[in-house]
Amino acid sequence: MRVGLFIPCYVDQFYPKVAIATLELLEKLGVEVVYPLNQTCCGQPMANSGFQSLSKGCSDLFIKNFNEFDYIVSPSGSCVLYLREHLSETGHHHPDYLGSRVYELSSFLTDVLQVKNLTGSFPHKVGMHQSCHGQRGLHLSSMSELVAPVFSKPGKLLNMIKDIELIALSRVDECCGFGGTFCVTEEAVSVKMGKDRVADHLLQGAEYITGVDMSCLMHMEGILKRQGSKVKIIHIAEILNGDTGEGNN
Amino acid sequence: MTEDIVNQPGKVSLRGAGARDKILAAVAQNQPPQTELPDIGIFRTGAPGSVEQFVQVLTNIGAKAIQVKSWNEIASFITGNYGTARVVTPIAELANFKNIPENSTPHDLYDVELAVVKAHFGVAENGAVWVTEDNMGLRVLPFIAQHLAVVIDSGEIVPTMAEAYDRISRLPAYGFAVFIAGPSKTADIEQSLVIGAHGPRSATVFIIDQRAR
Amino acid sequence: MKVTTKEHAELAGDFNGDEDRVNWHDETLWWVRQKRDKVVHQLPEWEELRNAASAIKDNVLGNLHGYLQQFEAKAQANGITVHWAANAAEHNQIVHRLLNEHQVTRMVKSKSMLTEECGLNEYLHEHGIEVIDSDLGERIVQLAKEPPSHIVLPCIHKKKEEIGELFHQYLGTPLDVSDPQVLTEAARGHLREIFITRKAALTGVNFAVAETGEFVVCTNEGNADMGAHLADIHIASMGIEKLIPEKKHLGIFLRLLTRSATGQPITTYSSHFKTPRKGQAMHIILVDNGRTIQLGREDFRNSLKCIRCGACMNTCPVYRRSGGHSYHNAVAGPIGSILAPNLDMEKYKDLPFASTLCGSCSNVCPVKIDIHDQLYKWRQVLVKKGLAPTGKIVGMKIMGAALSWPAIYRIAGKVGRWTLKHAPFAVNNSFNPWYKQREMPVPPGESFGEWYKKNRTP
Numbered sequence: 001m002r003v004g005l006f007i008p009c010y011v012d013q014f015y016p017k018v019a020i021a022t023l024e025l026l027e028k029l030g031v032e033v034v035y036p037l038n039q040t041c042c043g044q045p046m047a048n049s050g051f052q053s054l055s056k057g058c059s060d061l062f063i064k065n066f067n068e069f070d071y072i073v074s075p076s077g078s079c080v081l082y083l084r085e086h087l088s089e090t091g092h093h094h095p096d097y098l099g100s101r102v103y104e105l106s107s108f109l110t111d112v113l114q115v116k117n118l119t120g121s122f123p124h125k126v127g128m129h130q131s132c133h134g135q136r137g138l139h140l141s142s143m144s145e146l147v148a149p150v151f152s153k154p155g156k157l158l159n160m161i162k163d164i165e166l167i168a169l170s171r172v173d174e175c176c177g178f179g180g181t182f183c184v185t186e187e188a189v190s191v192k193m194g195k196d197r198v199a200d201h202l203l204q205g206a207e208y209i210t211g212v213d214m215s216c217l218m219h220m221e222g223i224l225k226r227q228g229s230k231v232k233i234i235h236i237a238e239i240l241n242g243d244t245g246e247g248n249n
Numbered sequence: 250m251t252e253d254i255v256n257q258p259g260k261v262s263l264r265g266a267g268a269r270d271k272i273l274a275a276v277a278q279n280q281p282p283q284t285e286l287p288d289i290g291i292f293r294t295g296a297p298g299s300v301e302q303f304v305q306v307l308t309n310i311g312a313k314a315i316q317v318k319s320w321n322e323i324a325s326f327i328t329g330n331y332g333t334a335r336v337v338t339p340i341a342e343l344a345n346f347k348n349i350p351e352n353s354t355p356h357d358l359y360d361v362e363l364a365v366v367k368a369h370f371g372v373a374e375n376g377a378v379w380v381t382e383d384n385m386g387l388r389v390l391p392f393i394a395q396h397l398a399v400v401i402d403s404g405e406i407v408p409t410m411a412e413a414y415d416r417i418s419r420l421p422a423y424g425f426a427v428f429i430a431g432p433s434k435t436a437d438i439e440q441s442l443v444i445g446a447h448g449p450r451s452a453t454v455f456i457i458d459q460r461a462r
Numbered sequence: 463m464k465v466t467t468k469e470h471a472e473l474a475g476d477f478n479g480d481e482d483r484v485n486w487h488d489e490t491l492w493w494v495r496q497k498r499d500k501v502v503h504q505l506p507e508w509e510e511l512r513n514a515a516s517a518i519k520d521n522v523l524g525n526l527h528g529y530l531q532q533f534e535a536k537a538q539a540n541g542i543t544v545h546w547a548a549n550a551a552e553h554n555q556i557v558h559r560l561l562n563e564h565q566v567t568r569m570v571k572s573k574s575m576l577t578e579e580c581g582l583n584e585y586l587h588e589h590g591i592e593v594i595d596s597d598l599g600e601r602i603v604q605l606a607k608e609p610p611s612h613i614v615l616p617c618i619h620k621k622k623e624e625i626g627e628l629f630h631q632y633l634g635t636p637l638d639v640s641d642p643q644v645l646t647e648a649a650r651g652h653l654r655e656i657f658i659t660r661k662a663a664l665t666g667v668n669f670a671v672a673e674t675g676e677f678v679v680c681t682n683e684g685n686a687d688m689g690a691h692l693a694d695i696h697i698a699s700m701g702i703e704k705l706i707p708e709k710k711h712l713g714i715f716l717r718l719l720t721r722s723a724t725g726q727p728i729t730t731y732s733s734h735f736k737t738p739r740k741g742q743a744m745h746i747i748l749v750d751n752g753r754t755i756q757l758g759r760e761d762f763r764n765s766l767k768c769i770r771c772g773a774c775m776n777t778c779p780v781y782r783r784s785g786g787h788s789y790h791n792a793v794a795g796p797i798g799s800i801l802a803p804n805l806d807m808e809k810y811k812d813l814p815f816a817s818t819l820c821g822s823c824s825n826v827c828p829v830k831i832d833i834h835d836q837l838y839k840w841r842q843v844l845v846k847k848g849l850a851p852t853g854k855i856v857g858m859k860i861m862g863a864a865l866s867w868p869a870i871y872r873i874a875g876k877v878g879r880w881t882l883k884h885a886p887f888a889v890n891n892s893f894n895p896w897y898k899q900r901e902m903p904v905p906p907g908e909s910f911g912e913w914y915k916k917n918r919t920p
Contacts, residue, residue, distance in 0.1 A: 009865065012910045013875040014903040019910035023918075035914050038868040046865075048819065048838065050845030051858045057866025136821035144499065145777065145825035147508040171492070175779045179818030186816060187895040188475040192484060192783045193818075194900070222900030269546035272702065272750045276527045279758030283524035286707060287517040289714055292507060306727065355692050355739075359658055374717075375727035388739055389691035392684045392731075410728075414713040424540075424737035428716070430728050433684040437599035437615065438642035439622050440490050446598060446646060447653060448684025448731070 003033045004069035006062075006083075006102070008076045009041040011214050018214055021241040022075040022105055028241070029113055033073075036065040044082040048180040052086065059087055063098060071112065072102045075237045077134020077212045080104040084138075104138055105237055106154040106212055115157065120242035123163035126234075127206035128155060129197070129220070130173040131213035140212065144173050154212055154236055161239060167204040174200075178219040194223045202231060209233050289411065298373040298406035300456065306376035310431035311444050312452040316403070323400065323455050327363065331396075334362035339386040340400065348386065355389040364394035364449075368429075369420055370405040371454070372413050377428040378454060379417065388425050392433075397449035399429065404459035469812035474784035483621075488782040490618060495776045497725025498826065505721075514714050516830035519767035522705055523757065529672035529705045530748065536675025537746055540737045545747045550580035553749045557582060557664065557697060558589055560745055564695050566591075566662040572679070572686035573597040574666030575613050575770055576699050576749060578792035579805075582664075593664075594656050596685035598649050605632050611786025613793055614723050614772035619785050653685070663689030667700035667746075668769070669715055673708040676736035677746065680719065680729040687733055695743045698735070702748050703766040715769060718828035723771040756804045761839045765800045767829040774823035774833055780816055789813060796823035800836040803844065811849040814840035872911065879905035 003026060007019040019035075026033045042062065043055025062083065066072045074080050080102050087099040109115045134140040134154075141152040158164055177183070177193025184190075198220050201209050209224075209231065211217050217233040224231055234243065304314040317323055320342045327336055327346065336346045337358065343365060349358070358364075366385055368378035378399050382388055391397050407413050413428075433448030444450060468476075478484055502508045522529060534544045547553035553576075561569060569586070571577065571593050583593045583604075595604045599616035603609065605628045610616030617625070626640035635648045665686045670677040677698055679686045690696045706715065712732075720726045738744035757763050775781045775795030786794035791802040791810060796817065802810035814837045823833040844850065850858075864870045881888050882905040890897045 007910050009871070009875075013879060014905065016906050016908065016910035016913050020913065023914075035910075035918070037911060037915065037919075040868055040871040041865040043862075043865070046858050046862045048841070049854065049858055050815075050841030050850060051855075051862065052842050053846075054858055054862030057862060061866060061868070132818065132820035132822075136825065143822075143825055145822055147503055147506065173822075175818050175820035175822070177779065177818060179820075182815070182818050184895040186471045186474060186780070187898060188471070188478040189780055189783050189816075190818075191899040192478055192481070193779050196488070196783075218903055219900065221903065222896065225901035226899060268548040268552055268750075271548050272546055272748070272754060273527060273530065275750070275754035276530065276702070276757065279754055279763075280526050281524050281757075281760070281763065284517070284520045286521045287514045289514055289518075289710065291510070292514070292713070310726070310730075356658060359654075372728075377728050377732070387691070389687070392687040392691060410713040410717050414710045418710070422736075423734070425739070426734045426736075427687070428728065428732040430726075430730050430732075432730070433682070434730055435598045435646060435683050436724070437597070437602065437617055438625055438645055440493060440615070440618070441622075441642035443643050443646040445650065446683035446685070447596070447650060447657070447688050 001031060001070050003031050004066045004072045005033050005035040006039060006042070006066065006072050006074040006079070007035065008074065008079045008214070010218070011075065014218070015214050015235070018075055018235040018237055021235065021237040021243060022073070025237055025241040026073065029109070029115065031113070034069070039065050042079040042082050044079060045180055047082065047086060052089065062087070067098060070101065071108065073105055073108045074102065075105045075212070075235060076214065077104045077131050077138050077140060078215060081133040081137035104134055104140065104212060106157055107138060107140055109157055109240070110153045115160075118157065118160040118240055120240065121162035122239050122244065124207045125165045125167055125205050126158070126208045126210055126239070127167050127169060127201035127204060128152075128158065129176060129209055129211035129216055131211050131216045132175050134212045135173055141173070157240055158210070158236065164239070167201070167206055169200050169204060171200055176216045176220055178216045183219055190219070191223065194219050198223050198229075202229070206231055210236050210239060212236050292409065292411040293415070294408045294412070296408055298371070298408045298412070300403055300406055302373040303371050303376060303406050304456070306373065307431065307454055310376050311434060312376060312431040312454055314454050314456060316456045316458065318458045320457070323457070327365065327398070331363045335360055336363045336365065337361045337390065337394070338365035339384065340365055340367055349390065353387065355387050355393070358387060358390055358393050361390070361394040363396045363398060364390045365398040365400065366391055368399045368401045370407055370413070370416055371401045372410060372428070373406055374409045375430055377430040379413065379426065379428055381420070381423040381426040383423065391427070391429060392448045394449055396451045396453070397429070397432070398453040398455060400455045400457055402459050403456045468790070470784065470788050470790070470816040471812065473788035473790065474816070477785040477788055478783070484783050486621070487619060487785060491776045491782045494615070494724060498722060498773060498776065501721045501725045501727060511714060511718055512828055512830050515718055515828055516767065518706060518711050518714060519829050521707060522703070523763060523766060526702065526705065526757065529707060530702060532672040533670055533675055533705055534748075536673070538675070540675045542675065542738065542744045542746055545745060547747055547749045547751070549751050553580045553699065553747055553751070554582050554585040556747050557699070558586060558591065560695065560697060561591055561662055564662060564743070566695065568592045568594075568660055569662040569664060570594050570596050570656050570660040570689045570693070571664040572666065572681060572689055573600055573616070574664065574699050575792060576666060576701055577664065578610060579751065580749070594653075594660070596653050596656065596689055597681070598646060598683060601649060601653065602628060609787070609792065611794060612772060612775055613770050619787065657688040657692050660689070661693055662695045662697065663693035664697045664699060665690055667698050667704050668719070669706050669712060670700055670704050671709050671712070672705050674736065676709070676734050678712060679733045679735065680731065682726075682730045684731055687731055690735070691739065693742070695745070696735075696738070697745045697747065699747045699749060702750055702753050719769055719771050722773040722826065722828040752805045756801075759804070762800060762804065762836055764831050765797065765836060767831055768797055768801070769829055771828055773826040773828065777822045777826045779820065779822070780818065784816070789816070796833045796837070797831070800833060800840060803840050807844060807847060807849060811844050814844060872909070875909055879909070
């Protein structure tokens with residue numbers, strides 16, 4: 001099994017440690033992982049702003065970089081959802097097939113690798129943020145609106161980590177307000193949503209906020225830092241890779 | 250407005266006829282291919298309606314459920330609680346109370362304190378009772394009265410709205426009918442529930458034991 | 463109502479000027495969402511009911527031409543006069559003409575979002591007709607000279623103290639009384655007088671049954687019935703999409719509507735109007751006003767399945783924190799944002815962007831409208847129509863180009879990180895909306911690409 005690693009542009013530039021953790025975790029689990037060097041972005045920033053036509057260059061590049069792999073794995077529910085839903089709309093042959101081979105990291109671990117145990121330890125109180133695209137789009141977890149059985153793929157993995165204490169939130173799956181360009185075009189509402197989401201985690205005594213999407217976490221991190229909070233954000237890949245939570249900024 | 254058709258000889262001279270044709274033509278042109286209707290028979294529970302559930306839900310929605318064995322019990326409840334206030338009921342079994350006077354207008358009912366009407370059946374899942382025009386006397390009666398009482402037979406409780414419409418299909422036709430679930434209410438001010446908006450301030454449902462009849 | 467040229471972001475920004483009020487608004491509506499959750503989780507068949515409702519509405523859209531004519535014929539046979547209005551102006555003119563014919567100058571009206579959409583009250587007012595809204599929430603916003611901010615809870619944006627002031631001014635309640643019980647009692651007395659004296663009543667329509675020609679109106683207050691049963695003339699206004707095929711289908715929709723809307727198992731009154739009362743005139747106005755255009759838009763026609771429960775508003779994290787008026791349209795929130803551009807793309811071009819596309823709206827929708835997908839699709843349509851701001855077009859073109867060329871992307875990334883590290887003032891300033899209330903991420907020394915080249919490539 002050859003896996004292509006797709007790293008979202010802003011993770012590549014601002015959170016390389018998340019990409020490193022993803023790579024190392026997959027390697028530890030015995031997967032042959034390759035990171036094609038000429039990758040950039042999934043194209044979602046343009047498309048979600050109404051400029052899907054301008055994301056064709058990104059789609060071309062993505063297909064060129066990743067067509068040869070059995071699976072493509074990415075530590076982002078949002079980018080993966082975009083690729084799965086819209087890669088086919090950019091005019092390429094068999095793009096659906098490629099789209100269906102793209103996996104968000106936690107679901108790749110639970111559904112493809114069927115990971116049963118992990119070795120890490122993370123002795124902290126952790127709040128799990130349900131990023132909407134991963135949750136409602138990729139169905140990584142059950143959704144509070146639906147009358148359906150409760151499950152969580154990221155939650156299942158986190159529970160394999162020793163000493164971790166996952167806290168319960170009062171609103172289990174409310175959006176954080178990042179929303180791509182929404183975070184700047186609707187600055188006031190975006191920030192208010194982020195503040196409220198962060199407040200819920202703080203109220204329940206979280207030391208860390210984790211999730212499957214660095215974009216949501218980056219938004220909440222910006223708010224936490226502005227508030228002078230000591231609560232940190234950490235991508236799920238870092239916890240699953242055995243990061244102990246020390247040395248994070 | 251498309252007045253052209255109105256003035257054409259031989260056409261029905263109705264204003265708005267142009268709009269009708271225009272709308273229907275646009276609908277015909279733009280509607281998608283037709284799809285099948287789903288089988289909604291799957292929602293029938295097959296079980297009888299539960300009186301206990303009905304009573305519980307009525308209580309939850311701010312109504313009062315009273316299980317009685319006879320019409321006499323209902324009559325004495327009314328007398329005991331409403332005394333000399335204006336009570337109106339079209340129910341033959343409660344002939345001791347006044348019916349709506351003949352030739353009354355709806356407006357003549359403005360001072361009714363209590364209206365008592367029969368319902369055909371109740372719905373366990375939501376506490377609603379089905380009241381048709383022939384049981385109201387005047388349509389406005391169950392709405393304009395300060396208080397409402399409804400009488401249903403304990404054997405006439407269906408579990409859900411799926412069975413309710415089955416039941417309605419076997420009843421005689423009506424010009425007006427209504428599901429009433431509890432007293433008139435509003436939560437428009439800060440979501441604070443207030444009972445007694447424009448209609449009755451209270452709703453009492455007498456569930457009369459069918460074996461006693 | 464008030465003419466506004468402000469867009470959603472700016473209006474929402476104004477609303478957020480008072481954070482306590484935003485918190486209160488958010489929590490009040492979240493409470494309604496929780497009530498909805500509680501009651502739907504009592505029905506194991508909930509998702510099946512949604513599937514059925516969605517399928518029934520699909521069937522309606524696919525045979526609307528037939529159902530409309532069937533309904534018209536049945537309603538006429540029942541003694542109801544049926545009118546057709548191609549647009550808002552025609553609708554308003556028909557109402558006005560009917561009132562003139564009955565020599566009526568004062569009308570009582572129960573809740574009808576369609577008449578809000580058509581601007582009926584303003585139109586009639588200009589023609590010397592007085593309209594009193596009888597739904598408590600609508601009466602309150604009418605007194606305040608504001609449009610409703612929510613389709614089910616019209617004055618959800620108003621605090622009880624503000625309502626107390628209005629009632630003191632207009633209904634003569636004592637100063638500083640704000641107890642909802644007392645205020646509701648005052649409105650009851652005031653509106654009873656209206657009901658008793660008005661000879662014409664207008665109601666909305668929740669469902670119209672093609673099979674039987676009857677229509678169903680749902681209220682909790684009983685105001686639609688008080689108006690209709692006391693009036694000599696009853697006018698019911700409905701959008702053409704309100705049809706359902708058969709009466710038994712009400713058994714699906716009435717189970718879904720109020721559970722989704724307020725968390726009640728059913729409204730207090732679900733009134734089935736089939737024939738006029740003896741001596742009464744009953745009219746139905748079937749209104750298009752853009753609906754047939756929406757029907758022809760494959761990506762957006764599903765929005766016509768809407769039964770106006772408002773669940774998408776209550777669950778929407780953006781709506782709860784921006785207020786209904788920020789959508790500057792009769793129907794606010796997620797559903798309003800996919801309906802409004804159909805009426806006027808230029809005027810409502812901002813609304814499809816007033817969302818994070820979180821998807822909660824689609825999950826609560828009782829008829830399974832793909833609301834958040836339609837928001838995404840409207841964005842594409844609006845940009846193609848050239849309705850995006852110039853600055854955004856330029857920015858997006860540069861971004862799209864840079865991300866298409868790995869070499870340019872790598873240089874841009876490096877420059878960006880260098881700037882953040884060595885000249886943060888270039889980014890962390892008032893021109894950067896991110897920085898206004900959030901810190902920028904701390905730039906790392908190297909990108910993952912650079913790290914990978916050093917550590918993994920042979």
